Amino acid sequence: MIQIEHLSKTYDGVSEHHALTDVSLTIEDGDIFGIIGESGAGKSTLVRCINLLERPTSGRIVIDGEDVTGYSGKQLLKLRSSIGMIFQDFSLFQQRTVLKNVTFPLELRRDKKEHREQRALELLELVGLSEKAKSYPSQLSGGQQQRVAIARALANNPRVMLCDEATSALDTRTTVSILGLLRDINRELGVTMIVITHSLAVAEKICNKIAVIDKGRIVETGETAAVFSNPQSEVTRELLGTDSLSGDCGATASRAPRQVRREPASAILADALDAASAPLVNAGCPDEVCQATRGGESVEGRVR
Ligand SMILES: Nc1ncnc2c1ncn2[C@@H]1O[C@H](COP(=O)(O)OP(=O)(O)OP(=O)(O)O)[C@@H](O)[C@H]1O
Numbered sequence: 152m153i154q155i156e157h158l159s160k161t162y163d164g165v166s167e168h169h170a171l172t173d174v175s176l177t178i179e180d181g182d183i184f185g186i187i188g189e190s191g192a193g194k195s196t197l198v199r200c201i202n203l204l205e206r207p208t209s210g211r212i213v214i215d216g217e218d219v220t221g222y223s224g225k226q227l228l229k230l231r232s233s234i235g236m237i238f239q240d241f242s243l244f245q246q247r248t249v250l251k252n253v254t255f256p257l258e259l260r261r262d263k264k265e266h267r268e269q270r271a272l273e274l275l276e277l278v279g280l281s282e283k284a285k286s287y288p289s290q291l292s293g294g295q296q297q298r299v300a301i302a303r304a305l306a307n308n309p310r311v312m313l314c315d316e317a318t319s320a321l322d323t324r325t326t327v328s329i330l331g332l333l334r335d336i337n338r339e340l341g342v343t344m345i346v347i348t349h350s351l352a353v354a355e356k357i358c359n360k361i362a363v364i365d366k367g368r369i370v371e372t373g374e375t376a377a378v379f380s381n382p383q384s385e386v387t388r389e390l391l392g393t394d395s396l397s398g399d400c401g402a403t404a405s406r407a408p409r410q411v412r413r414e415p416a417s418a419i420l421a422d423a424l425d426a427a428s429a430p431l432v433n434a435g436c437p438d439e440v441c442q443a444t445r446g447g448e449s450v451e452g453r454v455r
């Protein structure tokens with residue numbers, strides 16, 4: 152369990168900037184915990200405080216009952232190796248092959264070469280990229296690069312993964328597949344996920360709990376379904392009215408033959424995610440079509 156207690160972060164500069172003010176949250180083991188808010192709200196600062204990439208100005212981070220806020224040296228390295236992180240821009244090493252990107256954290260902890268390569272190959276299989284082991288990041292699509300980043304983040308067997316806008320640079324169909332992978336990792340490996348996202352569709356579908364942050368303060372937190380169905384704060388209501396995925400793009404969707412209805416793109420993503428535990432069927436459809444099947448049921452949509 153991760154407890155964030157009365158956390159504040161002030162950046163010094165020409166003038167002081169209060170990026171976080173008195174933030175308190177509890178993230179239980181096994182949660183997929185979403186943090187949503189507008190640009191500049193303090194989301195990245197908050198997750199970077201969890202692995203102490205940013206030092207909180209005040210407050211505490213307590214993990215499994217232990218106050219880690221003051222950690223340094225070996226304790227800090229151990230803490231960071233138990234927390235994987237992925238980013239919007241993938242942050243891969245361009246001069247290293249896919250395999251060598253994934254072995255990197257294991258090199259840092261001086262694992263034997265055979266062991267780290269075997270582990271990296273297992274992880275590449277897990278993310279569906281075994282055949283790309285010898286490729287370089289520039290030879291991969293965005294979705295494939297994010298899969299490499301996920302494999303690298305898993306190398307140390309983390310208990311927690313921090314995902315900072317992990318799907319923001321990806322198209323809808325790739326977003327669906329990456330989110331399905333993150334959800335599988337959460338369920339099958341028991342990795343707790345903290346997911347920062349601008350997208351309400353992403354938060355609604357994969358997060359069991361969410362917190363809404365505005366100007367460095369938590370304005371609402373709770374079970375995702377409850378927050379979405381009955382938002383308590385004005386900020387949440389405004390966010391719900393401006394889903395970044397639907398934006399100005401509409402879409403058509405069909406759950407059953409001849410029952411075609413118009414829906415925002417986010418609904419297509421949501422439908423496809425419902426089916427994400429079943430194989431996602433993309434073969435033979437144009438790029439902009441997102442299709443998935445579950446049992447005999449087919450879900451598909453065209454994002455315009
Ligand atoms: N190193 C820094 N020095 C000074 N100010 C910073 C620093 N990092 C972030 N900030 C400021 O803190 C505030 C919160 O930034 P943060 O990056 O946490 O926002 P965010 O919610 O992640 O935004 P986005 O959605 O655009 O990524 C912003 O006003 C930002 O300008």
Ligand SMILES: [Mg+2]
Nearest residue numbers: 194195196315
């Ligand atoms: Mg950010």
